[in-house]
Amino acid sequence: MSYVVLARKYRSRNFEEMVGQDHVVRALTHALEQGRLHHAYLFTGTRGIGKTTVSRILAKCLNCVGPDGNGGITAQPCGVCTACREIDADRYIDYTELDAASNRGIDEARDLIERASYKPSVGRFKVFMIDEAHQLTKDAFNALLKTLEEPPEYLKFVLATTDPEKMLPTVLSRCLQFNLRPMAPQTVAEHLQNVLAKESVPVEPGALRLLSRAARGSMRDALSLTDQAIAYGGGKLEETAVRAMLGSVDRRHAQRLIEALAARDGRSLLTEAEGLRSQGLSAAGTLEEMARLLQQMAIEQAVPGALDATDPDTEAGRQLSPLLAPDETQLLYSMVLQGRAELSLAPDEYAGLVMVLLRFLAFPAGGGDARAERPAGAGAASPSSAALQARVSERARAPVPPAAMPPSRPPAAAVPANPPGPSANAPAARVAAQMPGQTLSHTSTTAAAPAPTATRPVAPAAAAAPAAAAPVPAPTPVSARPKPASAPAADEPPPWMDEAPFEGEEAAAPRAARPQAPDDGAAPTDDEGLPPVPPPVAAAPVLATTSIPEVRRTPLGDRWAEAVGTLLAANAISALARELAMQAELIAIDAGDDGIERWTLKVERETLRAPTLADKLQTALATHTGAKARLEVVAGVPGDSPARREAESAALRQRDAENIIHNDPLVQSLLAQFSTARIVPGSIRPA
Missing domain, CATH: 3.30.300.180 (DnaA, N-terminal domain)
Known part of the structure; x- marks a missing residue:
């Protein structure tokens, strides 16, 4: 006797044997038990999930006569009567399967209509099953519409398709539609375990997991791959053999790549990528395994303990989740997914893999401080705001050469214990507290009497620090910072600003408050050896230059x-x-x-x-x-027209809004502190 492949040998013979399609089985079972039978059914879903199998079981349920020959319509076909056995063998005269991929024209549709006019020969119902129905031509569909809508009482239509979007709406409205879902890897693995137990084939759990994931929800593909793996492994299923057959990448490779990315270790990254090339492992498979691992890491970061502890594949996700910040995990996940589509565009797939991984290294590291701020065991905790602000301010400062570094400040004990009370420059103090290392000048206790220039400002956080706190370095004046050769001048706008610098008094006032570097290039210092603090930012009011239309009111x-x-x-x-x-x-x-x-x-x-x-x-x-x-x-x-009056009113509101922004102490402080800061013209709108 010839060998029967597993996909055919273990095809479900009744609804009880159906796997992973409980919603369809339940609906059809209740309809058969209650006698509520539709004349046309449409089964949709991807390949190998049971569309044709459900159609055959339904045909058996409609034509089964039971072991004694006296049975009627049932939801549990006997499997031993002539109708059940011949439908399983695909030779029942009243059950017709038409492959629309090769029989899609108007002539085949007319032949089907002509055969539908005759009553069943031996069965109770005549069942026409049209597979891949979306490939029928429009003319063939139109020819079937009338028969499909009002067929004879002895005729049932069953249509199956993998692409219901290509079906005519007039056909969809005449059918009872069921969507068969792809099966979960756990469901596929359990069914394969039962099949292999019946076949007496030894199997390793890791091999089952690989086969169930490679099937991608299709039970037929899973059984076909199992057949191939049995032949490849010489009658047994081992994880290493199955992995080699499928070309899957070991999770340890993906784990090492993510560890190198988290450590920003480019050398280890290139070494691991070269190892993948030498072993002939798939670059696409590597990115796919990384995506699966990153998805588990994201789940662990968002909901600690949500991963299945009994699944050995989730252990790596739990271990790696603290290495990356949640936002970095999401960024890397997006890069990996997008990179799979870019592999075909690269000179070779390994070059594409390396570029995808190096792309992540091109982004500045943002997870180090955030991870340090998290308490132990709280992998999902987001970076603290203080750590994020510290990183932002650190990157905003330009590097200062050692020769220009001013001496450190005295210990915090020299700072007065009682900081001055609220003053008109409270916004500037808030900026100083929110941006570590970027201290802003501000007035003293009384708003009317500004503090002397040589007086160093004290941020609220520094005033409350203990005497043993570490010294805080003084801010380096903008003019004393070295300028890279390719960087724009201090008074030029950044290259990414298309608009010209805002001209007028509002632009000149903040610049006038900035310290200028001496001619000898050395940083200016005060009597204590510290760089001078810029003068207070509470300068004279700045008036906006918005033109006001002239209206001669009468x-x-x-x-x-x-x-x-x-x-x-x-x-x-x-x-x-x-x-x-x-x-x-x-x-x-x-x-x-x-x-x-x-x-x-x-x-x-x-x-x-x-x-x-x-x-x-x-x-x-x-x-x-x-x-x-x-x-x-x-x-x-x-x-003096209503339109001119409206224009005058709008211009006045615009001028008031600009004056509010230009004269805001916080805005003036930022303009005085950052050399390239500008208020973009046209960006201010009145409320």
Whole structure:
């Protein structure tokens, strides 16, 4: 007897043997038990998950007559009657399977319709099963529509497809649709364990895990891979042999790569990548294993203890989770996923793998301080705000050569124990406290009397420090910092700013407060050997340069603005009539001979001086304001129109908003401290 492959030998024969599709089995079982049978079924889902198997079981349930030949429709086919045995053997005359991939035209559809007109030969129902139904042509679908909607009572349609989006909506509306889901790796592994036990094949647990993951939810693929692995391993399944057959990458390789990335060890990274090349391991498989490991790390960081402790594959995720900050884990996960799609574009896949890994090293390390701030066992804790601010301020400072480094400050004990009370420069003190190492100058206790220039400011955090605290280095003046050859000058805007520097008094005032380097290049110092502190940032008020439109207000202009406001509130005018009212200036009101006043409007635009627009506006005035007037429109530049008044009001609000920002002590402190800081023109908007 010839060998039968596992996928066919262990095909489910009834609903009880179906694995991983409980939602479909439950619905069909209840429908069969209650006699609520639909005339057309549509089973959707990826390959190898049981669409054809469910169709055959359903056909057996409809035609089973039981062992004694007297049975009826049942949800539990006997498996021994003629109908059950012949359907399993694919030779039952009243069960027809049509492969739409090769029989997709109108002629095959007409042949199916003609066969549907005949009653079943031996069975209770005639069942037509169309596999890969989405490949039928539009004409074939249209030919089947009428029969599919109102088939004879003895006919049942079963359609199966892997791509329901390509099905015609008219077909979908005529079918009862069931979506078969891909099976979880645990479900596949359990079924493979049962099959291999029946086949008396020894298997290692690691080999089962590899096969169940490689199947990607398809039970047929899992059984086919198992057949191949049995042949590859000589009648037994060992993890090393299965891994070699599948080309899977050992998790230890992915673990070492992530450890090297967390340590920012580029040499170890390249060594490990070269080892993968020498062993012939797949670069795509390496990134896939890294993605699976990073996903477990992210789960452990977000919800400690959520990983299955009984699964040996999760141990590496728990061990590696403290090495990266949560944001770094997410960043690396995104890079790995995107890198798999880029491998085909690289000169070779190993070069692509190296570039994907080096891309992560191009980002500055952000997890070291965050990990130090976490308590033991709290892998999911996010970095503390103080640590993040310390890192930000440290990176913001330019490197200072040893010769320009000022001597350290005296111990914290020399700082007065009682810091000054609140003052007008409290915002600057807050900036100093929030940005370690970037101390800002501020006024003393009284806002009206600024502190002398030589007085060093004391941040609130420093005032409360104990006497034994470590010395705090003084900030290096901006002018004394070395400038790289390729860096822009101190007074030039950064290269990423397209806008020109903001010109005016608001830009000059902060720059004037900055210390200038002496001609000899040495950092200036005070009588204590410390660099001088910049003068207080509470400078003279800065006025914005927003231009204000000139409006020559007149009593007639007030009357016209009030009338137009009434019309706009009532939504009485629109389009060009509204534009005419907004752009016009009322320059004269004359009494007419007929008792109707004549209002003269001055308008600049010729298109708004059309008589039809004046008539519309005149009618709206009479209806909503009660003004009995005849409008006459003349040419001229208006000096007091509702539109100019609105523009003046908007410009005033804009100027006030800019003044508030420019004169804010915190903003002035930042402008004085950072040499390239600018207020981007046009970025301020009134509330």
